[in-house]
Amino acid sequence: MSAQPVGPAPHHPPKTLRSIRAALPSEQVTAFESARDGLDLDDLRAVAAFRDAWWSRAVLAPDRSLDADSDAAMAGALSLAEPWVLTGSE
Known part of the structure; x- marks a missing residue:
């Protein structure tokens, strides 16, 4: 039996200057x-x-880009989808 990855493979930027620059946090771009x-x-x-x-x-x-969603989830205020209306629950 071989081990299988649990989640999707991580995405790495291509090794081009443009891709590397685009993937850097804004505070590192000047450096x-x-x-x-x-x-x-x-x-x-x-x-x-x-x-x-x-x-x-x-x-x-x-x-x-996910910081706001993460903060809302930790505060219990993240709405992922419209709630379902269950039949007979009215």
Whole structure:
């Protein structure tokens, strides 16, 4: 018997500068752009290290788009769907 994943596989951004930048939290974008602009493109080891370091940050960055829903769920105020009207419950 082999182990099967419990949930969906995590989504990782492609290893392109555009995708990495888009996946970073807004507070890290300025540092990313500054490091990118100072990168010596003739130094392939530095280019690979830059890509790998920032891609890792993008993968590990929390998804802030769900914060409001998470806070509402913890407060018991999240409405996921319209309540069902059950027959005979009136």
